[in-house]
Amino acid sequence: MTEIQLLDTAAAASALTAVPGSARGFLGVDPVTQNHALLVRELTRLGAQVFRTGDTLLGYLPNEVQPRQAYVASTSPDPEPLRGFLDFLGTYQRCTSFVALVPADSPPVVALRDCGFTQVGTLREHRYQSGAYQDVSVYFVRGEDTCRS
Amino acid sequence: MPFVTVRHLTEAEIPIRTALMRESRFQANLTDYAVVTGDDTLTERQRLGITEEYHIKRHFTLCGPREEVVGFAWITSIDWRSQCCELSFGILPRFRGAFGATAVAAAHTFVRTELNMRVVVNQVLEHNTMLVSSENLAAQRRVRCDYDSYTVGQWRTACYWSENEQDAQAQRSQVEDRRAAVAERIRAMSLRAQ
Numbered sequence: 001m002t003e004i005q006l007l008d009t010a011a012a013a014s015a016l017t018a019v020p021g022s023a024r025g026f027l028g029v030d031p032v033t034q035n036h037a038l039l040v041r042e043l044t045r046l047g048a049q050v051f052r053t054g055d056t057l058l059g060y061l062p063n064e065v066q067p068r069q070a071y072v073a074s075t076s077p078d079p080e081p082l083r084g085f086l087d088f089l090g091t092y093q094r095c096t097s098f099v100a101l102v103p104a105d106s107p108p109v110v111a112l113r114d115c116g117f118t119q120v121g122t123l124r125e126h127r128y129q130s131g132a133y134q135d136v137s138v139y140f141v142r143g144e145d146t147c148r149s
Numbered sequence: 150m151p152f153v154t155v156r157h158l159t160e161a162e163i164p165i166r167t168a169l170m171r172e173s174r175f176q177a178n179l180t181d182y183a184v185v186t187g188d189d190t191l192t193e194r195q196r197l198g199i200t201e202e203y204h205i206k207r208h209f210t211l212c213g214p215r216e217e218v219v220g221f222a223w224i225t226s227i228d229w230r231s232q233c234c235e236l237s238f239g240i241l242p243r244f245r246g247a248f249g250a251t252a253v254a255a256a257h258t259f260v261r262t263e264l265n266m267r268v269v270v271n272q273v274l275e276h277n278t279m280l281v282s283s284e285n286l287a288a289q290r291r292v293r294c295d296y297d298s299y300t301v302g303q304w305r306t307a308c309y310w311s312e313n314e315q316d317a318q319a320q321r322s323q324v325e326d327r328r329a330a331v332a333e334r335i336r337a338m339s340l341r342a343q
Contacts, residue, residue: 017157033263035157035207037200131262 004053004088012050013039015057022075024129025103025136027059032129051088056081060089068096077107079114086115086146096143103127104135117141153252155259158208158221163195166221169239173301178277179239181300198223209259211240211252219244222256224266232267233311236260238280249280254324257317268313274298275306 007015013036016023020031027048029039043050051058058081059073070089074082089095100117102108117139125133158166169175170183170191183191198208205227211220220240227234236256240249260266271289273281274297281289290308297307312320 020156035199035203036159038203128265129263 004051004058004085007050007052007057009040009043009050010036012043012048012057013037015050015052016075019057019075022107023057025101025106025127026057026073026075027061027071028101030129051085053081053084058082058085060085060093062093063099068094070095070098072098072100073102074108074111077110079111082108082111083115083146086141086143090143098141098143098146100139101136102139103129104137109137109139112139112141115141116146152214153219153248153255154212154216155209155222155255156212158195158199158210158223160196160199162210162218162221163192165218165241166195166239167191169221169241172242174242174279175239177301178274178279179237179300180298204229207264209256211238211248211255213244213248219248220252222252222259224260224264226270232265233270234260234264234266234268235270235272237272245279250324253280254321257312257320261314261317268311269317270309270311272297273308274300275308 013031016026016029016039017031017036024030024032027043027046029042029048031039034042046061047064048059048061051060056074056076056078058075059071061071061073063069063071070093072082072085072089074085076082086095086098089098098117100108100112101123102112104122118141119137120140121138123136123138126136127134167183167188170180176184195208198206206223206225207227209222210218211222213219218241220238222236222238224234224236238253238256240252244252257269260269273286275283275286275293278286286308289310291311292309294307294309296304298305
């Protein structure tokens, strides 16, 4: 498994700020509209963790009402970092299912599909970006159904 | 056409902004409190604006095509529910001619397209014709407020007006028309010179 490094919250905010275009909607935060301090505040409030593997940032947010389920996020369309991350969360957080909320047709969708996620819903006009209300796609996969390498 | 991008003000840029706040035209056109306020206090106030007060104000840096800082914008009086705010600017002196109008347009676009503000309130002191001519100021203002501000030893009259999306679109069209007219004049002059 590629090394997965947990970032502290300030480092996570800096890392997301460095790739604002691909981090929009990452676990619900947005480096274009939220400055570093606000990103730190939001990630802390959510209880989110951000990891780095290579150039890819990966996000983990436990579902408080179902602790075996995690919300996940990635900044990359490359499925390999996400695949390793799902294994990691299965191993270290005992996650058995994963949910991802991503802006419709954003690059991480490619990675999600390749890792076995299926689109289970659409939150219509759920976020505002670039002058328009945009749909957010809801993806789901069981841990046993992820396409492990 | 200069290209300007908008991003969040960082703590590292506070000294540049502080220097701008002490520049003579900034003092006259916006506020002169920086002249009688120490560096430490100014720095701390701006730092608090970045780190704590993002619900009531947002500070932005306006950058040129090579990422150089050309000025700053900030929004205040934010009503997130009603999607309304006041937008202010300060452009560094050496960039005013080249980037002033474009920087202002970029900030307006950003608050509309990314922060989802529907109404932007403008306040310009009447003597300040750097970005809006006296004629345009008189035509656009909806409120003229005597004794609005006291800067650099004088009472200043302020003009206020609001802009919704339709107003902003009309402004963009006017700018585009003026740009096309200038381009046409240059083209005609070039042809005559040949």
